[in-house]
Amino acid sequence: MVNSEIAREQAYVGRLYRRVDELRDEAERRLATVLREHGETEQSLVEREAAFAGYAMRVARLEAAEHGLCFGRLDMRDGRRRYIGRIGISAGPGAGDDDEPLLLDWRAPAARPFYVATAAAPEGVRRRRHIALRGRRVVAIDDEILDRDAVDAEEGLVGEAALLAAVNAARTGRMRDIVETIQAEQDEIIRADAGGVLVVQGGPGTGKTAVALHRAAYLLYTHPHLAARGVLVVGPNSAFLRYIAQVLPGLGETSVLLTTVGAMFPGVVADRGEPPETAEIKGRAVMAEVIAAAVRDRQAPPRGDIEIPYGEGVLRLAERDYLRLAERVRARHATHNDAGRVFQRAVVDLLARQVAERLESVVLDENGEPLDGGDPGGVLTEADRRALVAAGYPTALLDLEVGLSGDRATENQGPLLDETDLAEIRRELAADPGVRAVLRDLWPILTPQRLLSDLYADPGRLAAAAPMLTERERGLLRREPGGGWSTADVPLLDEAAELLGEARRTGRTREEIERAKEIAYAQGVLDVLVGSRSSDLNEGEEAEILIATDVIDAHRLADRHRMADLRTLAERAAGDRTWTFGHVVVDEAQELSQMAWRMLMRRCPTRSMTIVGDVAQTGDAAGTTSWARVLEPHVGDRWRLARLTVNYRTPAEIMTAATRALAASATGADPDLEAEAPRSVRRTGVPPWRISTTPEELPRMLASCAAFELATLEEGRLAVIVPDARRDELGKAVAAAVPDASYGDDPDLESPLVVLGVRQAKGLEFDSVLIADPAGILAANPRGRNDLYVAMTRATQRLGVIHAGPAPEPIAAAIPGPDEEG
Numbered sequence: 001m002v003n004s005e006i007a008r009e010q011a012y013v014g015r016l017y018r019r020v021d022e023l024r025d026e027a028e029r030r031l032a033t034v035l036r037e038h039g040e041t042e043q044s045l046v047e048r049e050a051a052f053a054g055y056a057m058r059v060a061r062l063e064a065a066e067h068g069l070c071f072g073r074l075d076m077r078d079g080r081r082r083y084i085g086r087i088g089i090s091a092g093p094g095a096g097d098d099d100e101p102l103l104l105d106w107r108a109p110a111a112r113p114f115y116v117a118t119a120a121a122p123e124g125v126r127r128r129r130h131i132a133l134r135g136r137r138v139v140a141i142d143d144e145i146l147d148r149d150a151v152d153a154e155e156g157l158v159g160e161a162a163l164l165a166a167v168n169a170a171r172t173g174r175m176r177d178i179v180e181t182i183q184a185e186q187d188e189i190i191r192a193d194a195g196g197v198l199v200v201q202g203g204p205g206t207g208k209t210a211v212a213l214h215r216a217a218y219l220l221y222t223h224p225h226l227a228a229r230g231v232l233v234v235g236p237n238s239a240f241l242r243y244i245a246q247v248l249p250g251l252g253e254t255s256v257l258l259t260t261v262g263a264m265f266p267g268v269v270a271d272r273g274e275p276p277e278t279a280e281i282k283g284r285a286v287m288a289e290v291i292a293a294a295v296r297d298r299q300a301p302p303r304g305d306i307e308i309p310y311g312e313g314v315l316r317l318a319e320r321d322y323l324r325l326a327e328r329v330r331a332r333h334a335t336h337n338d339a340g341r342v343f344q345r346a347v348v349d350l351l352a353r354q355v356a357e358r359l360e361s362v363v364l365d366e367n368g369e370p371l372d373g374g375d376p377g378g379v380l381t382e383a384d385r386r387a388l389v390a391a392g393y394p395t396a397l398l399d400l401e402v403g404l405s406g407d408r409a410t411e412n413q414g415p416l417l418d419e420t421d422l423a424e425i426r427r428e429l430a431a432d433p434g435v436r437a438v439l440r441d442l443w444p445i446l447t448p449q450r451l452l453s454d455l456y457a458d459p460g461r462l463a464a465a466a467p468m469l470t471e472r473e474r475g476l477l478r479r480e481p482g483g484g485w486s487t488a489d490v491p492l493l494d495e496a497a498e499l500l501g502e503a504r505r506t507g508r509t510r511e512e513i514e515r516a517k518e519i520a521y522a523q524g525v526l527d528v529l530v531g532s533r534s535s536d537l538n539e540g541e542e543a544e545i546l547i548a549t550d551v552i553d554a555h556r557l558a559d560r561h562r563m564a565d566l567r568t569l570a571e572r573a574a575g576d577r578t579w580t581f582g583h584v585v586v587d588e589a590q591e592l593s594q595m596a597w598r599m600l601m602r603r604c605p606t607r608s609m610t611i612v613g614d615v616a617q618t619g620d621a622a623g624t625t626s627w628a629r630v631l632e633p634h635v636g637d638r639w640r641l642a643r644l645t646v647n648y649r650t651p652a653e654i655m656t657a658a659t660r661a662l663a664a665s666a667t668g669a670d671p672d673l674e675a676e677a678p679r680s681v682r683r684t685g686v687p688p689w690r691i692s693t694t695p696e697e698l699p700r701m702l703a704s705c706a707a708f709e710l711a712t713l714e715e716g717r718l719a720v721i722v723p724d725a726r727r728d729e730l731g732k733a734v735a736a737a738v739p740d741a742s743y744g745d746d747p748d749l750e751s752p753l754v755v756l757g758v759r760q761a762k763g764l765e766f767d768s769v770l771i772a773d774p775a776g777i778l779a780a781n782p783r784g785r786n787d788l789y790v791a792m793t794r795a796t797q798r799l800g801v802i803h804a805g806p807a808p809e810p811i812a813a814a815i816p817g818p819d820e821e822g
């Protein structure tokens with residue numbers, strides 16, 4: 001019976017793949033045709049490129065759907081049948097309007113019952129069938145009957161067999177999608193309304209990451225316009241991003257940028273380490289005020305009247321004048337650099353008028369000598385005048401000076417210098433090194449990097465900008481310029497960039513600059529093409545080959561390039577600090593500092609966000625233990641909370657131990673935390689274990705345990721999780737026994753054994769986990785207990801702990817020792 005059903009499904013699935021092949025062939029044919037087309041006008045070229053991008057995307061989607069194309073079937077009470085898969089496929093030509101599509105996209109509303117129908121609420125479904133494929137072959141089917149008579153049946157896991165197969169499967173070092181087995185509580189979150197901030201709180205292994213990524217795919221499917229601005233996914237570190245990188249492309253979605261907080265400031269690589277206490281201070285919301293004050297301190301700080309040597313004379317800038325100017329430009333211009341440019345111009349103007357007044361008061365005779373003492377205005381001394389001449393006053397002015405002895409001077413007709421003369425004086429002043437130094441000092445044009453390194457380097461500046469910090473805290477921020485940037489610096493640079501504005505004067509809009517760059521790039525491409533045309537081709541070949549210059553000039557090629565950019569939205573968004581996204585997903589969101597939240601909120605003015613995390617896993621001192629506290633400054637109480645309660649990763653034996661370790665404290669277990677821990681979906685029958693050794697022996701013992709565990713695993717992955725500070729030392733010890741072991745800043749998660757610092761392990765999972773030196777993990781950080789909890793909940797099958805000396809208290813409370821009863 002099952003075999004004949006499998007054969008029937010095989011026939012249907014065969015038909016689906018044939019249709020996919022047809023559709024892909026057709027899209028590829030069209031793609032080739034588009035490539036051959038010659039566009040005559042700019043318009044036709046743009047259209048051509050849009051068509052190109054559209055077909056290319058279609059081919060990519062069809063290819064992404066190859067594996068596990070169809071995974072489910074719904075038999076409805078009304079007799080209709082719906083097949084559910086990774087993409088939607090229509091029945092093709094000849095099918096009637098009423099015909100069900102051959103395959104329903106998993107995100108389509110009609111597919112929803114596949115994930116949420118239960119015996120108690122069958123949503124019109126009589127039977128739900130899970131179909132397992134290997135390649136294009138149907139290898140198993142699994143049915144659930146959801147009859148009306150079964151209303152009092154327990155609500156349970158949907159598609160239990162398929163789910164258990166998925167959660168028990170050996171890990172590969174890459175996250176898989178879960179479209180085939182999404183559970184009802186997860187489906188509700190995936191399909192929740194796009195608007196506003198949705199917080200998903202869930203314990204370890206409850207599928208928060210999986211749900212967040214599927215939600216991104218769902219939103220891109222249901223709101224196609226989101227693709228134009230893209231979806232931003234923020235994760236805790238680059239190893240994690242690599243771990244999840246394949247999930248969205250595998251679902252056919254590419255308009256997504258995956259990033260970390262440390263990578264969000266273009267041009268800065270945040271690879272500088274710093275003490276957690278320093279990072280914590282930098283993450284505080286009050287740092288926004290510190291940065292604002294640091295910017296303000298650079299805007300014409302009072303320093304008395306200023307004398308500027310000019311030639312051999314001196315110009316005077318009164319304090320009240322530049323303070324008044326500063327106030328005026330601050331009121332009119334939003335950013336420091338914009339205001340600064342206006343301020344500098346205004347000061348030059350002020351000085352130019354001073355010079356002009358002096359010049360106008362000079363009356364010379366035919367020989368160029370001052371008449372009757374020569375300076376009726378009493379401003380310009382003879383020495384001044386000689387100095388002005390010696391300083392190389394503008395020729396126009398010297399001519400004018402001579403002219404002053406003629407008609408205009410004697411007739412005394414109002415202002416003697418016209419706008420051209422004044423402009424010339426201004427140019428001269430603006431080019432004068434002495435004047436420039438004063439301008440730079442009074443109101444420097446700053447990059448964010450410059451502002452921050454000046455601030456960190458100067459205790460006086462720090463004290464002025466951060467009076468609310470203690471002397472000790474300011475001391476923790478102090479550092480010499482250079483040496484790179486830390487992750488916690490990135491939100492501060494971003495904050496500074498907002499207040500400073502562009503440091504380079506462009507006079508052009510961002511689009512115009514981008515366009516100019518594109519044209520320059522395109523011209524370069526054309527030059528190379530033309531160059532290679534003559535050198536690379538044999539005689540007679542030329543006419544056969546179409547090269548870009550035959551149909552296109554630099555402007556059009558730039559357009560092409562821009563259209564081609566549609567496919568690399570992620571790259572464009574990553575290079576532009578001011579890019580705003582259609583939706584933002586934040587994973588491990590409990591770790592973000594308040595300053596990081598400010599930066600993220602700027603990237604998402606619509607506040608369409610999905611924030612997933614677990615406040616019990618917070619390890620960073622700057623992170624949060626309360627969603628309300630973190631969101632209040634940005635959205636008040638206008639956010640929704642959803643909870644995930646089932647742990648799909650960690651078996652019950654390990655989860656119980658991890659919960660005890662987290663809850664155990666000097667006063668005993670915390671009953672609330674035990675109650676909140678997610679329910680594991682399965683047991684393995686393998687309890688976690690621990691052994692004790694001496695500090696000296698620990699590396700050797702760890703290496704032999706790792707070798708043993710690896711041999712025990714038939715397939716899958718083993719992780720050794722250690723205190724961050726001991727990663728390289730213990731990584732080396734393990735690699736000596738297991739040469740395949742990978743460790744370092746950028747470990748290869750696909751290698752069978754990887755040694756990770758506890759922070760690197762965030763969000764990841766492995767079949768088997770060994771924790772070494774738990775006391776070191778606990779001691780490294782005030783939230784060390786949370787770090788230990790994270791480490792313990794990474795395992796899908798086995799967990800062992802190796803400690804030096806007596807077990808630290810949370811481990812002793814969680815896992816019985818070798819001689820104790822379990």
Ligand SMILES: Nc1ncnc2c1ncn2[C@@H]1O[C@H](COP(=O)(O)OP(=O)(O)OP(=O)(O)O)[C@@H](O)[C@H]1O
Binds near residue numbers: 163167205764
């Ligand atoms: N519905 C599901 N079907 C199959 N596997 C699932 C399902 N939901 C979650 N999983 C699996 O459970 C594991 C844990 O999921 P995920 O990493 O998303 O959890 P998490 O809540 O982000 O965990 P943590 O907070 O501990 O990092 C993953 O292997 C994921 O594929």
